[in-house]
Amino acid sequence: MTAQETRQAILDVAESLFAEVGFSATTMRMLTARAGVNLAAVHYHFGSKEELTLAVMDRIVEPVHRARLERLEALERATAAPSLEDVVRAYVEPVFQLHGTDSAATRTFGRVMGEQPPFLRDFLASRFGPILGRFAQQLQRALPEVEESSCYWRFHFCAGAMAHTMQHAALVRQLSGGRCDPADTREVREQLVAFVMAGMRAEAPTAGASR
Amino acid sequence: MTAQETRQAILDVAESLFAEVGFSATTMRMLTARAGVNLAAVHYHFGSKEELTLAVMDRIVEPVHRARLERLEALERATAAPSLEDVVRAYVEPVFQLHGTDSAATRTFGRVMGEQPPFLRDFLASRFGPILGRFAQQLQRALPEVEESSCYWRFHFCAGAMAHTMQHAALVRQLSGGRCDPADTREVREQLVAFVMAGMRAEAPTAGASR
DNA sequence: CGCGGGCGGAAACGCCCGTTTCAATCATTT
DNA sequence: AAATGATTGAAACGGGCGTTTCCGCCCGCG
Numbered sequence: 001m002t003a004q005e006t007r008q009a010i011l012d013v014a015e016s017l018f019a020e021v022g023f024s025a026t027t028m029r030m031l032t033a034r035a036g037v038n039l040a041a042v043h044y045h046f047g048s049k050e051e052l053t054l055a056v057m058d059r060i061v062e063p064v065h066r067a068r069l070e071r072l073e074a075l076e077r078a079t080a081a082p083s084l085e086d087v088v089r090a091y092v093e094p095v096f097q098l099h100g101t102d103s104a105a106t107r108t109f110g111r112v113m114g115e116q117p118p119f120l121r122d123f124l125a126s127r128f129g130p131i132l133g134r135f136a137q138q139l140q141r142a143l144p145e146v147e148e149s150s151c152y153w154r155f156h157f158c159a160g161a162m163a164h165t166m167q168h169a170a171l172v173r174q175l176s177g178g179r180c181d182p183a184d185t186r187e188v189r190e191q192l193v194a195f196v197m198a199g200m201r202a203e204a205p206t207a208g209a210s211r
Numbered sequence: 212m213t214a215q216e217t218r219q220a221i222l223d224v225a226e227s228l229f230a231e232v233g234f235s236a237t238t239m240r241m242l243t244a245r246a247g248v249n250l251a252a253v254h255y256h257f258g259s260k261e262e263l264t265l266a267v268m269d270r271i272v273e274p275v276h277r278a279r280l281e282r283l284e285a286l287e288r289a290t291a292a293p294s295l296e297d298v299v300r301a302y303v304e305p306v307f308q309l310h311g312t313d314s315a316a317t318r319t320f321g322r323v324m325g326e327q328p329p330f331l332r333d334f335l336a337s338r339f340g341p342i343l344g345r346f347a348q349q350l351q352r353a354l355p356e357v358e359e360s361s362c363y364w365r366f367h368f369c370a371g372a373m374a375h376t377m378q379h380a381a382l383v384r385q386l387s388g389g390r391c392d393p394a395d396t397r398e399v400r401e402q403l404v405a406f407v408m409a410g411m412r413a414e415a416p417t418a419g420a421s422r
Numbered sequence: 423c424g425c426g427g428g429c430g431g432a433a434a435c436g437c438c439c440g441t442t443t444c445a446a447t448c449a450t451t452t
Numbered sequence: 453a454a455a456t457g458a459t460t461g462a463a464a465c466g467g468g469c470g471t472t473t474c475c476g477c478c479c480g481c482g
Contacts, residue, residue: 022326024235025235111325111327113325114322114324114325114326114327114378115233115235115326116322116325128386129386132386136387149387149390149391150402152383152386152387153383153387153391153399153402153403153406154402154406156372156375156376156382156383156391157372157375157376157402157403157407158372159375160371160372160373160376161367161368161369161371161372161375162371164368164370164371164372164374165367165368165371167325168371171367172363175339175340176360176363179359179360179363180360180364180367190416190417191361191364191365191368191416194414194415195364195365195368195410195411195413196368196410197413198409198414199406199409199410200406201409202405202406202408202409202410203405203409204405205401205402205404205405206401206405
């Protein structure tokens with residue numbers, strides 16, 4: 001087993017264990033046993049459990065990040081004013097295309113995000129911060145009648161719907177009594193896009209309406 | 212300090228610690244030190260860390276659950292066919308009304324949910340299962356032109372937007388560059404209701420539209 | 423008055439965690 | 453073939469965890 005294969009095995013097993021039981025419940029002994037490598041190999045190749053986790057998360061997030069940027073830039077090159085659908089799909093589709101809806105990668109991302117280990121803060125900010133501003137800007141341009149703060153709120157809700165779908169894929173099947181199939185990537189994607197686009201185009205919320 | 216006060220102190224501190232650092236990172240020693248009670252008091256009054264956590268979660272969820280049911284039943288008594296807005300507000304508003312958007316309770320719920328400790332599975336299913344079916348049914352009635360499976364998907368997206376908002380309240384302020392204020396409960400509630408209602412009313416997703 | 427049970431306090435138990443150590447082995451270069 | 457640096461293997465380390473034990477306090481009922 002070459003060093004490269006060892007690294008790969010550790011990354012793969014870590015990803016699937018994070019998906020199954022989460023970050024803090026995954027122990028190095030579980031991980032190395034399942035990967036068939038020595039306990040010390042993790043620290044030799046990655047330094048620590050935290051750094052391993054960052055590597056796992058980066059392997060999931062980086063291609064999505066890159067695909068989103070590429071699609072946004074292709075849009076900007078093609079037209080001065082991309083449509084709402086273009087922008088929403090440029091943000092939503094790379095996740096589905098690269099990882100599907102019910103893969104270890106999506107569950108891992110959802111679970112580790114959910115635990116919010118403190119060392120992931122900067123990582124997430126550095127990865128998501130820049131791209132988010134550019135999408136919000138295009139979103140605002142596609143929805144000139146929507147207030148700027150509403151744009152950000154709706155973008156936030158969109159991210160929430162996505163994250164929840166990825167994190168609790170099994171739940172929707174159970175709660176819908178089998179009517180929804182989270183493994184049908186195309187179906188989930190189109191359901192989500194339709195919901196989000198309509199939400200984005202909502203009329204301004206009523207100012208008052210207490211109770 | 213009476214036994215009742217001790218119980219109360221433990222519950223309060225557990226809730227705020229779960230909100231701050233999550234379930235698994237909260238240790239009994241932290242908890243009892245901050246609550247000013249003895250380490251053994253938790254096991255004396257609650258039995259175990261798991262049972263304490265269930266008590267904390269139940270204290271948060273139960274009143275929301277009850278308020279939702281009451282409002283749904285009030286609707287059913289008042290009219291044969293509640294409007295979409297009535298149903299959505301009956302589901303969404305109790306959370307905001309009882310806990311606000313940026314309280315320890317909402318963050319606790321979001322974080323503990325995110326960690327998905329296995330012993331919470333049955334608890335959540337038993338609490339959310341029954342009520343969810345009744346809301347989905349009313350939703351279907353208010354949206355006769357929407358397919359049944361779409362109803363469930365959209366309900367799921369709605370729950371995701373809510374959960375994400377509660378769990379990452381701090382994030383939206385940061386990512387929006389201060390334009391959004393997650394502590395403004397009324398604003399958040401109305402933004403969410405507007406977004407969700409529009410999403411619920413979306414046209415059927417296109418059948419194909421691959422790429 | 424005494425005495426029994428609800429409760430608190432301090433210490434220990436057994437376990438498993440992430441990490442480190444250090445010698446053995448392998449692959450590659452000279 | 454010898455040597456050197458990269459990688460692996462086995463064992464141990466120190467520490468923190470949830471939980472348990474056990475003793476002393478104290479209050480109210482007889």
